[in-house]
Amino acid sequence: MKNAKRILFAITxxxxxxxxSYVLKTAMEARGRGFEVLVAAGGEDELKQxxxxxxxxxxxxxxxxxxxxxxxxxxxxxxxxxxxRLWMPSTIYLHSSKAGIVGSIAARLANARRVVYRIGGxxxxxxxxPLRKSIRLWxxxxxxxxxxxxxxxxxxxxxxxxxxxxxxxxxxxxIQNGLDLPSFEWKLLCKKLARARLQSLWARGRxxxxxxxxxxxxxxxFVLVLTIANFFPTKDLLGYLDxxxxxxEAHPTARFLIAGDGDEREALEAKRHAxxxxxxxxxxxxxxxxxxxxxxxxxxxxPSAKEGMxxxxxxxxxxxxxxxxxxxGANAWMIxxxxxxxxxxxxxxxxxxxxKAIQNPSEANRRAEEARKDxxxxxxxxxxxxxxxQLFQ
Numbered sequence: 410m411k412n413a414k415r416i417l418f419a420i421t422x423x424x425x426x427x428x429x430s431y432v433l434k435t436a437m438e439a440r441g442r443g444f445e446v447l448v449a450a451g452g453e454d455e456l457k458q459x460x461x462x463x464x465x466x467x468x469x470x471x472x473x474x475x476x477x478x479x480x481x482x483x484x485x486x487x488x489x490x491x492x493x494r495l496w497m498p499s500t501i502y503l504h505s506s507k508a509g510i511v512g513s514i515a516a517r518l519a520n521a522r523r524v525v526y527r528i529g530g531x532x533x534x535x536x537x538x539p540l541r542k543s544i545r546l547w548x549x550x551x552x553x554x555x556x557x558x559x560x561x562x563x564x565x566x567x568x569x570x571x572x573x574x575x576x577x578x579x580x581x582x583x584i585q586n587g588l589d590l591p592s593f594e595w596k597l598l599c600k601k602l603a604r605a606r607l608q609s610l611w612a613r614g615r616x617x618x619x620x621x622x623x624x625x626x627x628x629x630x631f632v633l634v635l636t637i638a639n640f641f642p643t644k645d646l647l648g649y650l651d652x653x654x655x656x657x658e659a660h661p662t663a664r665f666l667i668a669g670d671g672d673e674r675e676a677l678e679a680k681r682h683a684x685x686x687x688x689x690x691x692x693x694x695x696x697x698x699x700x701x702x703x704x705x706x707x708x709x710x711x712p713s714a715k716e717g718m719x720x721x722x723x724x725x726x727x728x729x730x731x732x733x734x735x736x737x738g739a740n741a742w743m744i745x746x747x748x749x750x751x752x753x754x755x756x757x758x759x760x761x762x763x764x765k766a767i768q769n770p771s772e773a774n775r776r777a778e779e780a781r782k783d784x785x786x787x788x789x790x791x792x793x794x795x796x797x798x799q800l801f802q
Contacts, residue, residue, distance in 0.1 A: 415445040416801060417498035419489065419512045421475055421505040425455035425695065426639055427720035428504050428529050431586070432456065435502075436465050438794055444801070447496055449489075450508075451475075455697070468492065475507055477544065482511055489515035500525060500801050503556075506532035510548045513555035525800055526577070527560040527584075530717025530738050531569060536642055549575050558800055560584050562718035563739035585739070586718045587793035588727050588784060596701045597728060603705030607633060610702075611666045614693030632663045632767050635706035635730070637699045637721040640671030642714070645735075647673065647680055648756050649712035654684045655760035660767050665689060666706075668696040703728035708766055708773070713737055714753045723788055726780040731773035733762050743788075747780035 416439050418432050433456065436446045447466045450456055451473030460467040470492075472484035489512055493501065503512040503526045516524045533545040553559065556577040561567045567583050570576070598606065611633070638644040646667060653665050667677075667690065674692065681690050696702070700721070703709065709725035709732045716722075716738030723743065725732050732748035734740040741750045749762040766773045 414443055414801075415496070415498045416447075416500045416502055417493070417496055418446070418448045418502050418504065419470070419508045420448075420450045420456070420503075421473055421507040423450040423452040423454040423456035423469075424639075425459075425697070427717075429456040430720055431527075432504055433459050433463070433465070434790075435794070435797065436460070437463055439798070439801075440465065442798060447498070449492060455695075473508065473511070477541075482507075485511045486515045486518070490519045493519040493521055499523065502527065505529065506545065506549070509556075510552050513552045517555040523801075524556045525558045525560065526556045527562075528566065528717070529562065530715060531566060534569075534715050534737075536645075536714050546573060549573075553577050558582065560797070560800075562586060563742050565739070565742070566717070582796075584793055584796045585788060586720060586723055587788045587790040588723060589790040590727060590785065593700075593724065593727055596698075597704055598701050600704045603702045604633070605705070606702050607635065607666060607705040610668070610693040610696060611664060611691040614666065614691035615687065630662055632660060632707045633705070634663060634665045634708045634710055634763070635703070635725075636665070636667045636669075636710050636712070637696075638667065638669045638711065638713070640669055640673040640677060642673065643716075644669075645712050645714040645754060646677055648714075648754055649710070649759070650677070650680050650684055650686065650690065652712065652756035652760040652763065653686060653690060655756070656763045656767070657686065657689050659760075659764050663689070663767065664691070665710075666691045666693065668693060668699045670695045700724045700728075703730050706730050707770075708733065708763065710759075710763065711735065711740065712753075712759060713740075716740060718743065723784065726777075727784045729774075729777045729781045731766050731777045732780060733759070733766060735759070743783070744780060745783070747776045747783060749776075 420432050440446050448460050449468040449470050451470045453469055457467050472481050472488050474481045500523045501516050501521050503509045509526045533542045553575045557579045559577045559581050561583050562585055570581055709730045711722050711734040713735055718739035735753040736750050737753050751758040751762050
């Protein structure tokens, strides 16, 4: 017999990011509300480790892949059918595009009771070829009928779903991301300690490593600009380096720390060197406590070509850090006039906004304070969870 309170979370990849963070937090909340919980994902990266630390059951999906592969996708569907029939969840909660597509097909074939799909950002908006965009769009449209509810995070993605006919069986609804501010602030380091930690990370991620501190941002004379992002094409970090080169000409004391890792690391390191930014830009790798260090940064930049509703930007707003972001996904809806929003893939405009923010620190800090108030009013974890768990009753 199906358990009346049993949620199976499925997500494509286990390497850490905003979606994985949400899955872990929501699984913990579900357990606290009396649900049995199982998290299933491709790989055995950070998500698995954190689930084990929190004593949340984890299942590796051996055939789940991010890229399209007919053989792997068919095997992933078969693997999920077996898991659904064995574990018999009352709700299957799908996250990310590939898991949403193959997971909903498997749920249909397994006669699953209820399927909820939460999309962080539509994959057909990714910077890929027109053919891939078309395949992704039609995959979402055709499998929408296998989902009871589709959750989007902001108004633009809701409008896109309606425009393209991505309509689930029951309803399409918007539930924006939200933070538990008391918990966030309890973990947030004070400015002095966070600054020291960021300085150490900046030195570690330079070409010459920690022993070369000649160019380290070790005083208040340096402007320390932080970015937290995986090294994927959707983040457009390669384009961001062009903006950094321009800003550095205007403000030689500016230093840029990009915390994260991924497939584009080698290309980013090569471009950093080609632009003469080896002493200006640092790639310290993945930092698992990056959000706790935000108060040590002077600016936060998110230069993405595509986003959903990024946790990193929401956390920077909550930490009162002046924010500069591109007009993709929910970014403009989140920040409004309480930061700087520029078109994506325009390093000239991005550098211009950064220079304005650096040259006008009082205005930057004023906007940052207003952004923090917005988080308090509009983006709370309590509201997010109350709306979400109404779907699992």
